Amino acid sequence: MIHGIKQRKLGMYSSYRMSVLRNLTTSLILNGKIETTEAKAKEARKMVEKIITVAKNDNLTSRRKAYSLLFKKEAVSKLFELAKNDFAERNGGYTRILKLGLRRGDNAQLVLLELVK
Numbered sequence: 001m002i003h004g005i006k007q008r009k010l011g012m013y014s015s016y017r018m019s020v021l022r023n024l025t026t027s028l029i030l031n032g033k034i035e036t037t038e039a040k041a042k043e044a045r046k047m048v049e050k051i052i053t054v055a056k057n058d059n060l061t062s063r064r065k066a067y068s069l070l071f072k073k074e075a076v077s078k079l080f081e082l083a084k085n086d087f088a089e090r091n092g093g094y095t096r097i098l099k100l101g102l103r104r105g106d107n108a109q110l111v112l113l114e115l116v117k
Contacts, residue, residue: 008039008045021047024113026071028080028095033114034087035100041113045095049066051096057082 010017024044028034036044051069054062061109066076087094093116100110 008043010039010043022071025051025069026075027076027081028113028115029070029075030072033112035110035112037103038097038099039110040099041111045097045113048095049092051079052083052087053092057085058084061086061100061110066115083116 006093010020010108020040021044022032024036024040024048028048030042034044051066054065063076063080066079067073070076070079083084096114096116098112098114100112102108103110
């Protein structure tokens with residue numbers, strides 16, 4: 001049994017993995033959907049769900065947390081706008097993962113990670 005494993009390593013060292021996940025989160029908020037591998041999408045989904053839940057309470061602390069996680073200021077403003085308008089009455093399940101097929105080069109499972117409206 002493997003206990004205490006909270007995240008996938010994704011074949012990266014920790015600072016690079018965090019950077020990739022922050023970039024995926026920022027892109028998802030700005031664009032509404034991204035195409036990536038299944039493992040990266042499942043990890044990015046955790047971050048997106050948590051930051052949207054934090055953004056539903058619009059105060060200074062939640063804005064600072066969003067600025068620390070997202071790379072672009074436009075993403076922070078769009079995040080709080082989405083949380084206020086689209087996700088105000090929703091209690092979770094802000095994202096959807098749709099399988100697209102296998103990638104030609106390395107046979108990795110590709111998925112579409114998108115925000116639910």
